[in-house]
Amino acid sequence: MNLEKQLLNFMKKKDYIPLTKEELAVALNISFNSLKQFFKLLDSLVNSKKVSFDDYKYSIYQKKETLKGKISFTTKGNAFFISEEDIDDIFIPKKELNHANHNDDVEIEIIKEKRMNSKAEGRVLKVLNRNSNLIVGTFTENKNFGFVVPDDIKCNYDIFIKKGDKNGAKTDDKVVCKLVEFPDKKKNPEGVVIEVIGNKKDKNAQIISLLKDMEIPYKFSNKINKELEELTQTDIKKEIKNRVDFRNLFTVTIDGADAKDFDDAISIDKKDNDYVLYVHIADVSHYVKKDSKLDREAYKRGNSVYLIDYVVPMLPEVLSNNLCSLNPNTDKLSITVKMIIGKNGNVKEYKFYESVINSNYRLVYDDVTNFLEGKKHFYDDETLKENLLVMKELDEILTNKRINRGTIDFNFPEIAITFGKDGKVENIAKKENGLANRIIESFMICANEVVGKHFGELDIPIIYRIHSKPPEDKLEILKNNLSRLNIKMKPIDMISSKYLSEIIDQFKDTNKSDFINYSILRSMTKAKYSPNIDIHFGLATFLYCHFTSPIRRYADLTVHRTLKNYLHSNIEIPKNYISYLDITSNHINDTEVLAIDAERKLEDIKKVEFMKNKIGQVFRGIIVSVTSFGLFVQLENTVEGLVKYEDIMDDYYEFDEQTLTAIGRRTKNVFDIGMGVEVIVAKVNEITNEINFYLNR
Numbered sequence: 001m002n003l004e005k006q007l008l009n010f011m012k013k014k015d016y017i018p019l020t021k022e023e024l025a026v027a028l029n030i031s032f033n034s035l036k037q038f039f040k041l042l043d044s045l046v047n048s049k050k051v052s053f054d055d056y057k058y059s060i061y062q063k064k065e066t067l068k069g070k071i072s073f074t075t076k077g078n079a080f081f082i083s084e085e086d087i088d089d090i091f092i093p094k095k096e097l098n099h100a101n102h103n104d105d106v107e108i109e110i111i112k113e114k115r116m117n118s119k120a121e122g123r124v125l126k127v128l129n130r131n132s133n134l135i136v137g138t139f140t141e142n143k144n145f146g147f148v149v150p151d152d153i154k155c156n157y158d159i160f161i162k163k164g165d166k167n168g169a170k171t172d173d174k175v176v177c178k179l180v181e182f183p184d185k186k187k188n189p190e191g192v193v194i195e196v197i198g199n200k201k202d203k204n205a206q207i208i209s210l211l212k213d214m215e216i217p218y219k220f221s222n223k224i225n226k227e228l229e230e231l232t233q234t235d236i237k238k239e240i241k242n243r244v245d246f247r248n249l250f251t252v253t254i255d256g257a258d259a260k261d262f263d264d265a266i267s268i269d270k271k272d273n274d275y276v277l278y279v280h281i282a283d284v285s286h287y288v289k290k291d292s293k294l295d296r297e298a299y300k301r302g303n304s305v306y307l308i309d310y311v312v313p314m315l316p317e318v319l320s321n322n323l324c325s326l327n328p329n330t331d332k333l334s335i336t337v338k339m340i341i342g343k344n345g346n347v348k349e350y351k352f353y354e355s356v357i358n359s360n361y362r363l364v365y366d367d368v369t370n371f372l373e374g375k376k377h378f379y380d381d382e383t384l385k386e387n388l389l390v391m392k393e394l395d396e397i398l399t400n401k402r403i404n405r406g407t408i409d410f411n412f413p414e415i416a417i418t419f420g421k422d423g424k425v426e427n428i429a430k431k432e433n434g435l436a437n438r439i440i441e442s443f444m445i446c447a448n449e450v451v452g453k454h455f456g457e458l459d460i461p462i463i464y465r466i467h468s469k470p471p472e473d474k475l476e477i478l479k480n481n482l483s484r485l486n487i488k489m490k491p492i493d494m495i496s497s498k499y500l501s502e503i504i505d506q507f508k509d510t511n512k513s514d515f516i517n518y519s520i521l522r523s524m525t526k527a528k529y530s531p532n533i534d535i536h537f538g539l540a541t542f543l544y545c546h547f548t549s550p551i552r553r554y555a556d557l558t559v560h561r562t563l564k565n566y567l568h569s570n571i572e573i574p575k576n577y578i579s580y581l582d583i584t585s586n587h588i589n590d591t592e593v594l595a596i597d598a599e600r601k602l603e604d605i606k607k608v609e610f611m612k613n614k615i616g617q618v619f620r621g622i623i624v625s626v627t628s629f630g631l632f633v634q635l636e637n638t639v640e641g642l643v644k645y646e647d648i649m650d651d652y653y654e655f656d657e658q659t660l661t662a663i664g665r666r667t668k669n670v671f672d673i674g675m676g677v678e679v680i681v682a683k684v685n686e687i688t689n690e691i692n693f694y695l696n697r
Contacts, residue, residue: 003028003037003038003041004041004045006028007024007028007041007042007045007051008045008050008051008060010024010027010028011051011058011059011060012060016059016060018054018055018057018058018059019057019058020056020057020058021038021039021042021058024038024042024058025038042058046058049061052111054111054112055112064109064110065109065110066107066108066109066125067081067083067084067085067087067090067107067108067109067110067122068083068084068105068106068107068128069081069082069083069084069085069105069106069108070082070103070104070105070106070131071092071097071100071101071102071103071104071106071124072089072102072103072154073101073102073154073155073156074154075153075154075688076094077094077156078091078092078093078094079091079092079094079097079100079102080092080119081106081108081122081124088114088119088120089119090108090110090119090120090121090122091118091119091120091121091122092108092121092122092123092124093121096111096121096122096123096124097124098123098124098125098126098127099127099182099183099184100124100127101127101130101132101155101182101183102152102154102155103131103132104127104128104129104130104131105127105128105129105131106124106125106126106127106128107124107125107126107128108122108123108124108125109122109123109125110122111123130179130182132215133178133179134176134177134178134179134194134212135148135150135152135155135159135176135177135178135179135191136150136151136152136174136175136176136197136209136212136213137149137150137151137155137159137174137175137177138151138172138173138174138175138200139161139166139169139170139171139172139173139174139175139193139196140171140172141166141169141170141171144163145160145161145162145163146161146163146166146169146193147159147160147161147188148161148175148177148191148193149687151174151209151210151213152213153687153688157183157188157189158188159177159179159188159189159190159191160187160188160189160190160191161177161190161191161192161193162190162192165191165192165193166193167192167193167194167195167196168193168196169193169196172199172200172201173196173197173198173199173200174196174197174198174199174200174205174206174208174209175193175195175196175197176193176194176195176197176212177191177192177193177194178191178192178194179191180192197209197212202423203419203423203424204310204423206602206605207307207310207602210307210598210601210602210605211305211312211598214594214597214598214601216301216305216312216594216595216598217297217300217301217312218312220297220316221293221297223293224293224294224297224316225316227292227293227294228294228316228318228319231287231318231319231323232323235286235287235323236323236331236332236333236356237331239286239333239356240331240356242354243333243353243354243355243356244336244353244354244355244356245355245356246267246278246280246334246336246353246355246356246357247331247356247357247358249267249278249357250267250360250383250384250387251265251266251267251278251280251357251358251359251360252265252266252267252359252360252361252362252363252384252387253265253266253326253328253359253361253362253363254266254363254364254365254368254436254439254440255362255363255364255365256364256365257364257365257366258309260311260317260320260321260325261304261313261320261321261324261325261551261552262282262325262326262327262359262362263281263282263325263326263548263549263550263551263552264279264280264281264282264326264440264443264444264548264549265280265326265334265357265359266278266279266280266391266440266443267280267357268387268390268391268394269390270390270393273342273343274340274341274342274343274348275340275341275342275390275393275394275397276338276339276340276341277338277339277341277394277443277446278336278337278338278339279336279337279339279443279444279446279447279548280326280334280335280336280355280357281334281335281336281337281447281547281548281549281550281556281560282324282325282326282332282333282334282550282551283324283333283334283335283354283560284315284319284324284550284551284557284560285550285557285560285561285564286333287319287323287324288315288319288557290561294315294316294319298314298315298554298557299554299584299587301314301554301591302314302553302554302587302588302590302591302592302595303552303553303554303588303591303592303595304320304551304552304553304595305594305595305598305599306595306599307598307599307602308417308602308603308606309417309419313551313552314551314552314553314554315551319551320551320552324550324551325551326357326359327359327362328359328360328361328362329358329359329360330358330359331356331357331358332356332357332358332359333354333355333356334355334356334357335352335353335354335355335560335563335564336352336353336354336355336357337350337351337352337447337450337451337547338350338351338352338353339446339447339450341394341397341398341446343397344397344401345397345398345400345401346401347446347449347450350450350454352451352454352563352566352567353567354564354567360384361381361384363436365433365434365436365437365440366434366436367436368388368434368435368436368439369434369435369436369437371385371388372388372389372392372435372436373434373435391439391443392435392439394442394443395435395438395439395442395443398442398443398445398446399438399442402442402445402539402540403501405498405540405541406496406497406498406499406501406540407497407501407538407539407540407541408497408500408501408504408520408537408538408539408540409501409504410504410517410520410521411433411508412517413430413431413432413638414430414431414432414433415428415429415430415431415603415638416428416429416430416431417603417606417610424609425606425609425610427610427637428606428607428610428637428638428639429637429638430636430637430638444548444549445539447547447548448465448544448545448546448547448548449541449543449544451545451547451559451563452464452465452543452544452545452547453542453543455543455545455559455562455563455566456533456542456543457543458571460562460566460571460573461531461562461573461577461578461581462531462545462558462559462562462581463529463530463531463545463546463555463558463559463581463584463585463588464529464530464531464532464533464534464543464544464545465527465528465529465536465544465545465546465555466527466528466529466530466532466533466534466535466536466544467524467525467526467527467528467534467535467536467537467538467539468525468534468535468537469525469535469537470495470523470524470525470537471525472492474522474523474524475492475495475523476492477522477523478519478520478522478523479492481519481660482503482516482519484658484659484660485512485515485516485660485673487503487516489503496540497537497538497540498540500520501540503516503520504516504517504520510674511622511673511674511675511676512673512674513674514622514624514634514674515624515625515673515674518624524537524538525537528585528589529546529555529584529585529588529589529592530582530585531578531581531582531585545559546559547559547560547563553588554584554588554591555584555585555588558581558584601689604689605689607638607639607689607691608684608685608686608689608690608691609686610639611639611641611681611684611691612684612686614681615681615682615683615684616680616681617680617681618678618679618680618696619635619636619637619678619679619681620635620636620676620677620678621633621634621635621636621676621677621678621679622634622674622675622676622677623671623672623673623674623675623677624640624673625673626655626660626661626662626671626672626673627655628655628657629644629645629655630642630643630644630645630647631643631645631662631671631677633677633679633693635679639691640691641679641681641690641691641692641693642690642691642692642693643677643679643692643693643694643695644692645662647682647692647694647695648695650664650667650669650697651664651665651666651667651669652664652665652666653665653669653671659672660672660673661673677695677696678695678696678697679693679694679695679696680693680694680695680696681693682694
């Protein structure tokens with residue numbers, strides 16, 4: 001009997017238990033001189049799927065159920081398998097990837113079942129589809145060849161470029177390259193440069209590289225531009241006769257200083273104890289007809305993307321910044337929600353109109369805030385000043401109503417990044433939203449609630465903005481985290497948005513505030529779009545939708561179309577409409593996540609760019625997280641970096657998981673969340689966008 005047959009027969013015995021290769025050699029009496037050949041045989045049988053190898057032990061191969069889905073790489077070269085079915089992600093070790101690339105469609109098998117503290121592990125059997133053969137990265141030229149370092153750090157390899165395939169690229173150029181050979185055990189992938197974007201130091205080249213890498217469309221086709229030529233200002237003049245004329249109302253827009261697209265405008269009046277609030281929203285649906293080329297492009301984009309001072313609009317600028325935009329002193333088509341609001345903040349009456357307006361002023365948030373807080377008095381128009389004061393009154397009523405019902409306000413500061421004339425980052429600072437921002441937010445939430453409740457109560461399907469209650473397991477983690485700060489929470493079933501809001505308010509002026517806010521945020525589900533009726537936990541409301549920003553959000557545009565059909569008594573629900581809303585919701589949920597990821601990535605890039613010139617400088621900050629490997633410190637300008645324990649020279653520090661502190665073994669020094677510290681900028685990594693600090697002691 002040959003050795004292979006002898007080995008397989010031995011493993012097929014009923015009483016066989018998996019053995020290591022050394023144990024098998026002993027059991028089969030393999031001589032010392034034959035060990036090398038025996039071990040080669042084992043490897044061969046594993047590769048041919050006659051024998052399984054798991055936890056360093058061998059057994060007869062049992063055909064396993066396979067799964068299909070996508071592969072998502074980590075920065076360390078391992079990956080996670082994301083199934084098409086509703087199951088937990090499966091860890092794929094680097095050695096089991098079988099030449100799969102990030103985002104490929106693959107078929108896998110389970111090689112290690114899920115355990116209490118670890119995920120199941122799998123092995124890629126085959127790559128079903130290469131989802132992208134285009135890579136964006138930075139080109140480096142050598143004498144006889146070049147290579148591209150991918151921007152996406154999940155691509156764990158450089159791409160080899162032959163000398164004749166560089167397409168004019170120079171060292172430090174951002175490029176797009178096409179893979180012509182995929183990686184294997186012996187060599188890196190090979191590609192050809194198909195587009196040179198520009199030098200990596202150029203601000204626009206950075207942004208275009210990011211958009212291309214994330215596959216976010218940023219140009220409009222000639223077909224779209226041709227369709228736009230048919231839309232003119234004369235359309236408004238022809239349409240006015242079909243509209244309710246609100247041009248006599250005193251109307252203003254309030255936006256950021258750099259804003260160019262004005263979705264919303266406000267008119268307000270006070271009658272006895274009631275407030276009459278008009279929220280005018282740009283009538284985008286008048287111009288963007290369903291299933292037109294413009295509509296299909298807006299659907300594909302899902303939303304506008306705001307990359308610091310660069311905007312990727314959902315709609316072409318001739319619409320977003322001109323025809324649709326509620327610019328001042330120009331007749332504009334709008335959809336108006338008129339609301340009569342009592343002194344308790346309840347909406348007593350409401351009505352919808354297809355309208356025409358003419359905004360009196362284009363106001364800026366900071367200016368309005370300064371006026372209302374008595375810091376500056378630069379408005380001469382008495383009607384304007386009176387209107388702004390009435391807006392402030394109504395906002396206080398609406399804000400108190402939201403607080404009392406349990407709306408959660410984390411009040412995270414925004415980041416203000418400013419650039420010099422050379423395009424380089426000049427400064428990074430916190431940017432607090434002022435009173436004027438809150439006024440507009442209050443009025444928009446009020447209008448969104450009215451529209452959502454209107455259609456919900458009529459049982460007319462629309463896309464809602466829903467935010468489910470945090471799951472119990474996440475609340476348990478939150479409860480455990482806050483208990484380490486001696487905060488005792490109520491039982492899980494008694495936790496409401498109002499209760500969490502009260503915790504945030506209780507600690508808002510303490511050094512624990514950021515940790516508590518982020519802990520509560522991490523316990524939350526993600527708000528999303530859905531045709532299904534549900535609560536909005538964060539706003540402590542029900543039947544909520546997005547209606548007020550159709551220039552920059554496709555969800556709002558779909559709601560506008562439903563509202564206009566309703567106003568024209570066309571309430572018949574088309575066949576398969578619910579399915580359309582469901583598909584649309586899923587799509588715009590994805591594009592929203594993509595936009596947020598792009599915005600965060602660019603912010604991280606710019607933070608690193610700013611801090612790389614600050615090496616050796618001292619900054620003040622607070623500890624926002626204590627981990628098993630170091631302290632995360634956030635500077636006053638919102639930049640965050642890591643202090644590794646190994647870089648703290650006065651002692652050996654150990655992480656205490658119970659108290660979320662780091663304690664010196666000898667000195668008993670304690671590092672705690674919220675503690676103020678001084679740090680020295682040690683190094684920055686422009687590939688991973690990570691920053692390291694030393695403590696200044």
